[in-house]
Amino acid sequence: MEWIERLNQSMNYIEEHLTDEIDYDQLARIACCSTYHYQRMFTYMAGITLAEYIRRRKMSLAAVDLQGGEAKIIDVAQKYGYRSPTAFNRAFQSFHGIAPSSVKDEGISVKSFSPIVFRMSIKGATEMDYRIETKESFRIIGVSAPLEKEIENNFMVVPKMWEDAAKNQTIQKLATMMDSSPKGLLGVSVCNDVEQWKYFIAVSSTKASDEFEEYIVPASTWAIFSGTGTNQSIQELEQRIITEWLPTSGYEYANAPDIEVYLNPDPQNAKYEVWIPVSKKNY
Numbered sequence: 001m002e003w004i005e006r007l008n009q010s011m012n013y014i015e016e017h018l019t020d021e022i023d024y025d026q027l028a029r030i031a032c033c034s035t036y037h038y039q040r041m042f043t044y045m046a047g048i049t050l051a052e053y054i055r056r057r058k059m060s061l062a063a064v065d066l067q068g069g070e071a072k073i074i075d076v077a078q079k080y081g082y083r084s085p086t087a088f089n090r091a092f093q094s095f096h097g098i099a100p101s102s103v104k105d106e107g108i109s110v111k112s113f114s115p116i117v118f119r120m121s122i123k124g125a126t127e128m129d130y131r132i133e134t135k136e137s138f139r140i141i142g143v144s145a146p147l148e149k150e151i152e153n154n155f156m157v158v159p160k161m162w163e164d165a166a167k168n169q170t171i172q173k174l175a176t177m178m179d180s181s182p183k184g185l186l187g188v189s190v191c192n193d194v195e196q197w198k199y200f201i202a203v204s205s206t207k208a209s210d211e212f213e214e215y216i217v218p219a220s221t222w223a224i225f226s227g228t229g230t231n232q233s234i235q236e237l238e239q240r241i242i243t244e245w246l247p248t249s250g251y252e253y254a255n256a257p258d259i260e261v262y263l264n265p266d267p268q269n270a271k272y273e274v275w276i277p278v279s280k281k282n283y
Contacts, residue, residue: 006031007118033253036191039151044242049152056113059095069104130225137219141212142202178203187260220256222275251278
């Protein structure tokens with residue numbers, strides 16, 4: 001329950017700072033996890049990204065400010081962090097379906113988007129197989145791409161990486177370099193609050209390579225979940241881990257990479273594992 005309470009405390013922080021620049025790092029500190037893991041948890045639990053949630057809350061309040069016709073559009077735009085009326089108009093119309101100037105007219109309908117409150121719900125109708133494993137640091141080699149701090153901007157980056165890696169024979173080359181555990185093709189999200197955020201397509205290897213980039217995955221304890229199905233099913237498993245398993249597990253996110261292990265990389269008949277870095281809750 002402490003985990004849910006901390007998420008709700010972070011929601012309170014958002015409400016108190018909707019007219020300021022909201023600090024994602026502070027949200028993560030309130031929830032006791034990394035900035036990346038906070039955004040990931042939020043997206044799976046709320047059904048929308050953190051950035052989109054903040055936009056909807058701002059546009060909901062902006063409509064209230066504009067109703068009655070007393071507030072100037074440029075002043076409301078600046079209040080909610082929009083530097084130009086054009087950007088504000090675009091965001092407002094995207095959410096409400098009308099221009100900000102129309103709100104001043106009596107009888108015009110606008111949308112209201114209320115603050116989110118997280119509550120514990122009992123699901124668990126379907127089993128999840130997992131194990132807890134503590135592993136020493138290990139070396140991976142592969143190709144990487146930088147990730148942005150706002151994770152919704154990365155939704156096109158990772159699929160494009162996999163597509164390119166399949167076309168240019170990178171995956172086949174990496175398969176010949178794999179010689180240590182975990183045995184499989186790896187998707188590794190390096191998103192702690194110290195290093196440059198990156199996504200790797202890689203294998204665990206001790207072999208020297210001038211062609212591929214290396215990274216040392218730090219020692220950590222992992223909750224490891226297994227699954228089969230299409231690539232879409234791995235996203236469904238990750239959502240269930242965060243919304244069903246994590247809140248009642250006695251664990252919280254640790255500051256280490258998330259890892260997807262593709263034991264059979266066939267996109268239509270995949271066999272995979274999801275490695276979530278965890279530590280025992282101490283609050």
